[in-house]
Amino acid sequence: MQTADIHRRWLTFFGDRGHTVVPSASLVSEDPTLLFTVAGMVPFVPYLTGLVPAPYPRATSVQKCIRTLDIEEVGKTPRHGTFFQMNGNFSFGDYFKEQAIEYAWELLTSSESDGGLGFQEKDLWVTVYKDDDEAINFWKKTAGLPDERIQRLDMDTNYWSTGQPGPAGPCSEIFFDRGPAYGQDGGPATDDDRYVEIWNLVFMQYLRGEGSGKNFEILGELPKKNIDTGMGMERVAFLKQGVENMYETDQVRPVLDRAAEISGRRYGADHDDDVRMRVIADHVRSSLMLMSDGVTPSNEGRGYILRRLMRRTIRSMRLLGVDAPSFAELFPASRDAMKHSYPEVETEYSRIERLALSEEEAFLRTLASGTSILDLAVAKTKTEGAKELASDTAFLLHDTFGFPIDLTLEMAEEAGLTVNRSAFDELMLQQRTMAKADAKSKKTHLADLSVYGEFRAAGETVFTGYEY
Numbered sequence: 001m002q003t004a005d006i007h008r009r010w011l012t013f014f015g016d017r018g019h020t021v022v023p024s025a026s027l028v029s030e031d032p033t034l035l036f037t038v039a040g041m042v043p044f045v046p047y048l049t050g051l052v053p054a055p056y057p058r059a060t061s062v063q064k065c066i067r068t069l070d071i072e073e074v075g076k077t078p079r080h081g082t083f084f085q086m087n088g089n090f091s092f093g094d095y096f097k098e099q100a101i102e103y104a105w106e107l108l109t110s111s112e113s114d115g116g117l118g119f120q121e122k123d124l125w126v127t128v129y130k131d132d133d134e135a136i137n138f139w140k141k142t143a144g145l146p147d148e149r150i151q152r153l154d155m156d157t158n159y160w161s162t163g164q165p166g167p168a169g170p171c172s173e174i175f176f177d178r179g180p181a182y183g184q185d186g187g188p189a190t191d192d193d194r195y196v197e198i199w200n201l202v203f204m205q206y207l208r209g210e211g212s213g214k215n216f217e218i219l220g221e222l223p224k225k226n227i228d229t230g231m232g233m234e235r236v237a238f239l240k241q242g243v244e245n246m247y248e249t250d251q252v253r254p255v256l257d258r259a260a261e262i263s264g265r266r267y268g269a270d271h272d273d274d275v276r277m278r279v280i281a282d283h284v285r286s287s288l289m290l291m292s293d294g295v296t297p298s299n300e301g302r303g304y305i306l307r308r309l310m311r312r313t314i315r316s317m318r319l320l321g322v323d324a325p326s327f328a329e330l331f332p333a334s335r336d337a338m339k340h341s342y343p344e345v346e347t348e349y350s351r352i353e354r355l356a357l358s359e360e361e362a363f364l365r366t367l368a369s370g371t372s373i374l375d376l377a378v379a380k381t382k383t384e385g386a387k388e389l390a391s392d393t394a395f396l397l398h399d400t401f402g403f404p405i406d407l408t409l410e411m412a413e414e415a416g417l418t419v420n421r422s423a424f425d426e427l428m429l430q431q432r433t434m435a436k437a438d439a440k441s442k443k444t445h446l447a448d449l450s451v452y453g454e455f456r457a458a459g460e461t462v463f464t465g466y467e468y
């Protein structure tokens with residue numbers, strides 16, 4: 001079952017059941033407190049909180065999401081992407097818990113020929129908030145699930161709230177059991193490699209008051225209760241496609257295969273290489289989708305996240321033994337895998353490619369000069385028998401060679417060394433203070449005009465700022 005097919009089945013199922021089909025919002029969230037859209041519910045927050053009356057009683061979407069919080073998990077777990085698609089169905093004061101559970105169960109377990117996803121009932125488990133007896137009863141009634149496949153869990157995983165006074169409520173999650181080959185039995189509470197979370201149903205039921213963490217007061221039931229659900233499309237895709245993880249699905253795998261071809265290394269032969277290929281496949285796709293939503297690489301905010309994803313891709317290619325540029329081959333593979341669901345990645349491709357290639361070129365230059373300095377410093381540190389890289393080396397790399405500190409940390413760690421992060425931060429602070437004082441004293445002096453002379457000597461220059 002191709003990802004685009006799951007996409008279509010989802011929207012048809014909920015569309016046929018009275019939900020307004022709402023197109024995905026941009027990855028660049030309209031919510032100023034969020035860098036990116038992190039969940040399907042984000043565009044609906046004003047309706048869910050009651051700030052704005054919902055224009056429809058029920059809605060459904062397939063939402064593009066970015067979760068930078070999961071970046072360290074990428075490639076290591078089977079189920080975490082920085083980019084992924086969250087399929088959602090929403091009720092704004094319309095249907096509630098029982099109906100939401102019925103819909104979820106029907107879509108998951110009805111046969112493929114009936115438009116369902118065709119999961120076997122015996123493979124599914126659910127978790128509920130420990131006090132939510134209502135949900136337990138609905139699961140028993142709707143799905144006929146035995147007690148042992150319904151696990152009661154704590155607030156950490158099974159309760160939703162914004163952390164502020166406002167709507168809150170329990171949630172119930174659905175898991176797929178991949179079987180004993182993937183870990184110990186005992187259900188989702190015991191093993192999250194074997195039991196893969198696929199769908200979260202949030203029941204916005206209560207009005208919460210002040211408080212923090214797990215301690216807040218419940219002021220009462222909401223007059224209009226809402227449903228917010230999120231199903232991970234890539235997770236369903238990898239389980240339906242019979243592959244091992246989300247990076248091997250039809251929308252992601254082509255990039256992984258390109259990385260393998262370019263590097264001449266075989267996927268499946270070496271654990272570390274496999275992780276790198278999965279990271280590359282994920283990060284290239286995330287970068288492509290971010291750029292198609294208008295994000296450009298820069299040193300702050302969203303642009304910095306994009307830059308980081310591209311730099312991690314380049315680093316991973318180098319660790320696969322590839323020093324030459326590879327974006328010109330990796331990005332088209334991702335474009336071709338994504339364009340059926342997102343035609344804009346094709347129509348916008350020349351702009352995206354230009355951004356990607358110039359970012360790659362600049363970073364390869366930085367890497368080449370920085371790496372040789374770092375290698376020397378690492379060798380020197382080791383011959384001295386020390387375990388920590390001098391913080392002024394890290395600072396020099398950053399200050400003179402534009403070598404990002406996270407990369408220095410990563411590369412030092414690979415060489416078995418640590419870096420004193422706070423000493424580095426101290427040097428950064430000193431430099432900023434000096435630069436400020438310097439700028440102040442310069443105000444009274446004339447600029448060094450010889451610089452302009454040098455420009456002149458270089459002859460005519462062409463302004464390329466509009467294209468690059």
Ligand code: ATP
Binds near residue numbers: 070079083084086232
């Ligand atoms: P997990 O515990 O596996 O990290 P989560 O509890 O953080 O998932 P939710 O916030 O409940 O996830 O999001 C709803 C659904 O979106 C999840 O059930 C899952 O199917 C999907 N999902 C969440 N994070 C990711 C991700 N990084 N990559 C792919 N799918 C994801």
Ligand code: MG
């Ligand atoms: Mg998570």
Ligand code: MG
Binds near residue numbers: 157197
């Ligand atoms: Mg979870």
Ligand code: MG
Binds near residue numbers: 173
């Ligand atoms: Mg969850």
